[in-house]
Amino acid sequence: MSGNKAVAYKGPGKVEIIDTDYPTFELKDGPGVNPANVGRKVNHGVILKTVATNICGSDQHMVRGRTTAPADLVLGHEITGEVVEVGSDVEFIKKGDICSVPFNISCGRCRNCKERKTGICLNVNPDRPGSAYGYVDMGGWVGGQAEYVLVPYADWNLLKFPDRDQALEKILDLTMLSDIFPTGYHGAYTAGVTTGSTVYIAGAGPVGLAAALSAQLLGAAVVIVADLNEERLAQARSFGCETVDVSKGDPKDQIEQLLGVPEVDCGVDAVGFEARGHGKDASHEAPATVLNSLMSITAAGGALGIPGLYVTGDPGGIDEAAKVGSLSLSLGTGWAKSLSFTTGQCPVMKYNRGLMMAILHDKAHIAKAVNAKPIPLDEAPQGYEEFDKGAATKYVLNPNGYIAA
DSSP states (O other), X not given: OOEEEEEEEEETTEEEEEEEEOOOSBOOOOTXXXXXXXXXXXXXXXXXXXXXXXXXXXXXXXXXXXXOOOTTEEOOOOEEEEEEEEOTTOOSXXXXXXXXXXXXXXXXXXXXXXXXXXXXXSXXXXXXXXXXXXXXXXXXXXXXXXXXXXXXSHHHHOEEOSOHHHHHHTHHHHGGGGTHHHHHHHHHHHTTOOTTOEEEEEOOSHHHXXXXXHHHHTTOSEEEEEESOHHHHHXXXXXXXXXXXXXXXXXXXXXXXXXXXXXEEEEEEXXXXXXXXXXXXXXXXXXXXXXXXXXHHEEEEEEEEOOSOOOSOOTTOSSTTGGGTOOOOOHXXXXXXXXXXXXXXXXXXXXXXXXXXXXXXXXXXHHHHHXXXXXXXXXXXXXXXXXXXXXXXXXXXXXXXXXXX
């Protein structure tokens, strides 16, 4: 093999389909690749022929120019694929297996991996704990919005689907296991959602909707999803969620109308650092709004799950503090109410097998919840554009024709 097509970031607001190298079992220099990773042998890896690879809101932050991502970075960290080549050190994964790829790359050998903290693996990114495919400052592992992709530490990282035909039949659900379903579940789980909980989820994008479905799986009594986008709120209502339009003001009043009290047991931030204000300030970016709001409306002793992305470098930040990830938080409110916070990358491997079983046995219909739509790889630029405009759609790229029309 010698060719490969991929989606690359070309600059703020622009992605293109490029011709790039077919993967090998050695890391090469390229956009965003940490120099310490160049030449690294990956005999423990496999090469996948991509079955499905999704456009993520985290990708969108980069494409908007809101990170320090370099031009020509190959995008994509939500990957499902068929094994077509196996490295010499791989023992259990075989050619022909169809597998889900956790978006966070982990070695399975370091202290954090052994403690199930695979989102902060110590060995795959020379700069800092944690790594991902096709993402800024994550070690430079090439992204998976491509026809073929290299996956390291394959025996450890890959989640093999038990039956090929069943996997292809349910591929639009199973492709969500690489990121947004575990990430949404992590947000709900770390917020303490359990039987009878009342839950407020800020953000009705794909991760927020995944968190809402996860809260229902965990037994929540009421799931309230908030956003500024009516199309996305309608998507949340389509599977039984209550909704709050934060363009109409402080969510407390709307929560009280729904619950009889102006607070919830559990809060989830599925928005992140590009948050906007509420009410009359909804047209202005205010990156601390969601976190401060969640502290205000979550009951004392409750918890916040924060899967929404926050960064240490944002060239488009509203002020000098925001450009380095420093936000004006009302931490005193959180302290006074004894609130717990969980932030950071979701450790996908902690949840993905259980969620796979829920999908395979028809207990979770995540593709329907997030309105999954398969499109050809060549239509990725259009998908990014529509998603950026607020489409209530989860775009699933279909580079090799595995997904039936």
